[in-house]
Amino acid sequence: MEKYNPEEIEIKWQKKWEEYRLYEAKYIPEKKKFYILEMFPYTSAQIHMGHVRNYTIGDVVARYKVMNNYNILHPIGYDAFGLPAENAAIKQNIHPKEWTYKNIETIRRQLKRLGISYCWEREVITCDDEYYRWNQFFFIQFFKKGLVYKKKAPANWCPSCQTVLANEQVINGRCWRCGEIVENKNLEQWFIKITEYAERLLDFNKIKNWPERVITMQRNWIGKSEGCEIYFYIPELNENLSVFTTRVDTLMGVTYIVLSPGHPLVNKLIEISPKKQKIEFFLDKVKKISLTVSDILNLEKEGVETDIFAIHPITQQKIPIWIGNYVLMEYGTGAVMAVPAHDQRDFEFAQKYNLPIKIVIKNPEWKEIPEKIEKAYENPGIMINSWIFDGLDSEKGKKEVCKYLEKINKGKKAIYYKLKDWCISRQRYWGTPIPIIYCPKCGVVPEDEKNLPIKLPEEVKITGKGESPLKYVNEFLECKCPVCKGDAKRETDTMDTFVDSSWYFLRYASKDIKDKPFDKDEVNYWMPVDQYIGGIEHAILHLLYSRFFIKVLYDLGFVDFEEPFENLLCQGMVIKDGAKMSKSKGNVVDPEDMIKKYGTDTLRLFILFAAPPEVDLEWSEKGVEGCWRFLNRVWRLHNEITNYKEQNQKNDEKLKFMINKLIKGVTEDIEKEFQFNTCIAKMMEFINYLGKEINNRNFSKDILIDCWKKFIKILYPFTPHICEEMWEDLNGSNFLFNENWPSYQEIETIEEKINIGVQINGKIKGNIEISPDLNEEQIYELIKNHEKFKKFLEGKKIINKIYIKNKIINLVLED
RNA sequence: GCCGGGAUGGCGGAAAGGAAGACGCAACGGACUUAAAAUCCGUUGGGAGCUUGCUCCCGUGAGGGUUCGAAUCCCUCUCCCGGCACCA
Secondary structure (H helix, E strand, O other): OOOOOHHHHHHHHHHHHHHOOOOOOOOOOOOOEEEEEEOOOEOOOOOOHHHHHHHHHHHHHHHHHHHOOOEEEOOOEEEOOOHHHHHHHHHHOOOHHHHHHHHHHHHHHHHHHHOOOOOHHHOEEOOOHHHHHHHHHHHHHHHHOOOEEEEEEEEEEEOOOOEEEOHHHEEOOEEOOOOOEOEEEEEEEEEEOHHHHHHHHOOOOOOOEOOHHHHHHHHHHHOEEEEEEEEEEEOOOOEEEEEEEOOHHHHHHOOEEEEOOOOOHHHHHHHHOOOHHHHHHHHHHHHHHHHHOOOHHHOOOOEEEEEEEEEOOOOOOEEEEEEEOOOOOOOOOOEEEEOOOOOHHHHHHHHHHOOOOOOOEEOOOOOOOOOOOOOOOOOOOEEOOOHHHOOOEHHHHHHHHHHHHHHOOOEEEEEEEOOOOEEOEEOOOOOOEOOEEEEOOOEEEEOOHHHOOOOOOOOOOOOOOOOOHHHHOHHHHEEEOOOOOOEEEEOOOEEOHHHHOOOHHHHHOOOOOOOOOOOHHHHHHHOOEOEEEEEHHHOOHHHHHHHHHHHHHHHOOOOOOOOOEOEEEEEOOEEEOOEEOOOOOOOOOOHHHHHHHHOHHHHHHHHHHOOOOOOOEEOOHHHHHHHHHHHHHHHHHHHHHHOOOOOOOOOHHHHHHHHHHHHHHHHHHHHHHOOHHHHHHHHHHHHHHHHHHHHHOOOOHHHHHHHHHHHHHHHOOOOHHHHHHHHHHOOOOOOHHHOOOOOOOOOOOOOOOEEEEEEEOOEEEEEEEEOOOOOHHHHHHHHHOOHHHHHHHOOOOEEEEEEEOOOEEEEEEOO
């Protein structure tokens, strides 16, 4: 064949694959399936190296699995709703829809040029009304199940993006997208009760293999705490104040109580407090701070005394009530019992305001109980100054005190979660309209399912300011109430795009479906996803919402499985000069440029070779060149092999051994942890061997061709185009996609002589050539008489011999 | 602060308690060539010694331990990366 010309052969094969619809997934219930999924791309202008890495890894898995006789589903689609489309609309004066579909065309072209084995027949575009109508459908099902509600809530408001953000989209008090400081704003918004599923989301038993850190991150995010709710009676209000604590064993050490500034009792307390003005002044200050600075992390603890008291449930003592800036309204009951001796935060507060500190847990390291402590003692210990509980271990005390409180009706066991309900409202245009109607007579009613989809109006003015642009589109806003048929108005909020991505993988698994969100049987066949691949940045958001969504669909009878993704691989970033590729750093390498220069196969090979999938990959064009050289070497070797003239068959056995070892190594490395980098290294070793040996012409031609065919097959998942071309040249009649992965046998060695290491007292002293069937004693005899090792053994007694077959022998001598 | 993950040549990285540094990059030397590119061959962890191709010593962040044998297991510490962070 001619010189290796990647562009020509890659485009040739990409056309053929498309022509034959080679990658079209078929629903064959009796065949074992494998669902390989990569996180679909957001429809920004074009794909970057991160995508290339993600999709290449997926493609290797897909091609490998299909060659191992799995029925494969390997789909692709586009995460097409979201803010940037609107930003582009404002900036470039282009309609979000037009912008999005233009980008989809670019991305689709780029993906095809990468030669990924996607089933193009099942593309999903989330901004297509045939897709998002089912978001609306599910919203209505959730609504009917009581899982959706509306409430006025202090929302995270990004003044730059002019929109509400979910808690997960706020990172250290800043907007996840633009980095602006997030403010609070009270808005009526739609929530989904993910908190009802907190306990089930903590159960990871039905997940097979996820990175441990992702599970940990989700666990922390859900943040389960077990403890006790305690009621402190406030005589002046004739009301009980409920606090939550995980340290009920320290109850006797409570010296004051702190309410969050947002606590509902605060307003009542102001009215009866002698310190009314001081409190109002303090609340004003707190409000201002929380409005301007969300960076509460470094905020100094401050508070104000109310001069109102609560009654301790056990001692009946009067406990002063404070209002403090360090108590969160969003967690627990919004009020805490302060135990300064055993909680560092309370300790700092108590020091500042000179509040009493009462020690009730004895640190085992203390010889006697100190008069003063420097900081709170937060670890377990023995209970003291605690009435009938004295002497108990604090862990046991937790149970005992709680039991006692339950008995006297002053408290109960309680569990709290950090997880908050999922706010899905967005005051935006480019998203799924929430299918709710406000009727003056009937109130808040869901849209009739028959009227779905509620389509986004095309004519719209996007300003990027304040409320949803849909508020100003009358044809959208005005509607009829599905109950009374009277005039009514639509909800103008649209849905968070994480709703779209919570079930897109079900839509893939159900081809050409019109009247339902998906076909239950086909979805139950393909799902759960056998291997999901994507970035670690979705460890909480997308993956938790999807798990939740699927559990709800399971409860509603839509699907028969409870977890969407059995195995998860989070690939590392592609970095250059020590930083993630980004426009602002000016270190972006465009995949298309690389493809033009070297071809897709070389780019794929480099990305797979440079690092194992889950660690960050340092970009190196020199490394790309190395891969380019390798493929050229393969190509030249192919030509040498097809023109090969045999002289003798001396090395046939060795060649068979080498290819067998290679197949075994590559298969095991893929099966183990998708260690594609070492797979490629092994193939390089094989090519190095063959390249050196072929000129000696010690192989018979048919053995050589047979081995070469096997080699092409195992290289195929990594660099499919060049392999198809060589395969065709060898008169392969089939696409490699339809060939079987070669098998291998367990062979230890075929060599007549092998080298093993020789250790004396565990230190390597050299090596010795032996025949592999020798035993420990026989090898020892050789060493004893060997010029090199003799000297170590003379006059010494051997107390131990350890022989690891074909590797090393260790002789242990007496001192 | 808490929870994860990590530290191996000049660089990316190999090594499932058994010869550390596979494979690739870079570097150096050589062949081919009028020359260059391409290609091919060789050397390449550090140090010391001499007889110059061999011998010895050291070496996987630091220190200790387990073991015949540790990059790998255990303990202590340092540094780096990631996540969470006033969650009661």
